[in-house]
Amino acid sequence: MVFKELEIQGFKSFPDKVKIRFDEGVTGVVGPNGSGKSNLSDAVRWVLGETSSRQLRAAGKMEDVIFGGTRRRGAMGFAMVRLTLDNSAHTLDIDADEAVIGRKYYRSGESEYTINGQLCRLKDIYELLLDTGIGRDGYSVIGQGRIAEIVAAKSSERREIFEEACGIAKYRYRKNEAERRLAAAAENLERLRDILDELE
Numbered sequence: 187m188v189f190k191e192l193e194i195q196g197f198k199s200f201p202d203k204v205k206i207r208f209d210e211g212v213t214g215v216v217g218p219n220g221s222g223k224s225n226l227s228d229a230v231r232w233v234l235g236e237t238s239s240r241q242l243r244a245a246g247k248m249e250d251v252i253f254g255g256t257r258r259r260g261a262m263g264f265a266m267v268r269l270t271l272d273n274s275a276h277t278l279d280i281d282a283d284e285a286v287i288g289r290k291y292y293r294s295g296e297s298e299y300t301i302n303g304q305l306c307r308l309k310d311i312y313e314l315l316l317d318t319g320i321g322r323d324g325y326s327v328i329g330q331g332r333i334a335e336i337v338a339a340k341s342s343e344r345r346e347i348f349e350e351a352c353g354i355a356k357y358r359y360r361k362n363e364a365e366r367r368l369a370a371a372a373e374n375l376e377r378l379r380d381i382l383d384e385l386e
């Protein structure tokens with residue numbers, strides 16, 4: 187999956203709108219300590235659906251991803267990230283050559299998710315990216331300390347990583363979803379039977 191552009195506004199140390207184009211080949215980000223290099227990969231992780239503030243190196247609540255202000259500049263009221271993916275090979279299940287995934291979070295706690303400008307749920311982004319390796323549970327953004335975590339992980343957790351890499355995580359997810367719906371339908375049937383018994 188090729189990244190084409192990352193757009194950030196109000197996210198961590200980036201109050202102003204910043205657009206980064208990814209050209210062909212490898213992109214390196216260089217800068218002094220504390221200049222925001224890792225914040226860029228956090229932005230990628232966040233827009234791809236990361237919900238754990240720990241994984242985003244935030245202090246404990248999602249609000250901490252919003253630019254918190256400096257001595258010279260006031261805090262922002264929201265954080266916004268958009269990531270443009272090349273979909274010319276139509277790997278993703280959408281009828282477009284590009285997929286623009288967007289996420290916005292307001293200090294009030296309100297969230298917005300978009301795919302190609304259309305409002306959607308976080309679940310839609312999760313499902314779109316399943317088995318591409320770049321989703322929330324993907325293995326392509328390796329944070330500091332992640333390798334040690336993988337080595338120390340339980341075998342069931344490590345298995346999940348391999349399943350995502352092999353492209354079968356999607357089927358496990360769908361199976362779980364189907365089982366959840368089946369259980370809900372069985373429960374509804376049970377309620378219906380109770381009502382029928384009362385009527386008879």
Ligand code: ATP
Nearest residue numbers: 198199219220221222223224225250251252253254
């Ligand atoms: P290093 O090379 O040391 O790993 P880095 O270039 O990767 O550094 P980051 O860790 O990406 O730097 O950025 C750290 C900076 O981001 C710190 O100065 C921190 O104050 C700032 N920062 C993080 N969250 C916010 C926020 N919500 N609002 C404002 N600034 C923030």
